[in-house]
Amino acid sequence: MGPFISVQTDRPDPEILARAADILTAGGCVVIPTLCLYGMAANAFDEDAIRNVFAIKERPLTNPILLLIKDRRAVDELVTEVPPAAEALMKHLWPGKLTLVFKAAPTIPDLITAGTGKVGLRVPSHPVARAVAQAVPFPVTGTSANISKQGGIADVRDLDPRIATGADLVLDAGPLKGGSGSTVVDVTYTPPKILRQGSTPAAAIHAILEKLPSF
Known part of the structure; x- marks a missing residue:
């Protein structure tokens, strides 16, 4: 069992973030807070780390896993195309509770895409999750910290053992x-x-898309 460390939301301790980054770089798994629920972060380019997340969650390998990234610039290295609609949604709704699914770049492991050829990306709005994403030079998994098919966890005291x-x-x-x-x-x-x-209303998404010339 890994240690539980309290972290301030408004000012995450750099030493704690460095420790999390070291664990992720070494192929470990870190439970992190996002805006609504706790998630499981691991190096998205480390297949052993990804398999470990699947095993811990008892998640079928046929289910893709979304990724958390540090900012908009990180998208270009992970996808093959960024449509105008995606640019608009990223501009207005990132960071936030919006995951965008793109055609995955060849560098994305099949374990992440589950063979779909697509990858879900999000820039988290929670300060700790975003700081963790910014502390490492790779995207991290953003799957929820729960056993597959169970409900999400909003308090670490409720984490499944x-x-x-x-x-x-x-x-x-x-x-x-x-x-x-x-x-x-x-x-x-x-x-x-x-x-x-x-969490992001469909109306907010449609309002942005309706302003595009092609819609």
Whole structure:
């Protein structure tokens, strides 16, 4: 079981972030807070680390895993195309609770895409999650910190023992607001398709897309 370390949301301790970055770089797993729920971060380019996340969560390998990235600039190295609709959504709704699904670059492991050829990306709005993403030179997994098919966790005290035991570090930012996860939009379609309704309202997405010349 990895240690539970309290972390301030508004000012994450650089030493704690460095410790998390070292663990991620070494192929470990870190439980991190996002805006609504706790997630499991691992190096998205390390297949052993990804398999470990799947094993801890008891998640089928046929399910893709979204990635957390540090900023908009990170997108270009991870996808083959950035449609105008994606640019608009990123400009207005990132950082935030919006995951955009792109055509994945060849460098993205099949374990992440589950063989779909697509990858979901998000810039997190929670200060700790974003600081962790910025502390490493690679994207990290953003899957929820729960056993597959169980509900998301808004308080580390509610972590399943299998998650707590499997993680190398748990960053405890206290109780989160809970609720639904991110809204997932596939921007490989024209117009983009909402795959999962989450915290970002569909109306907010449509309002942005309707202003584009091609819509």
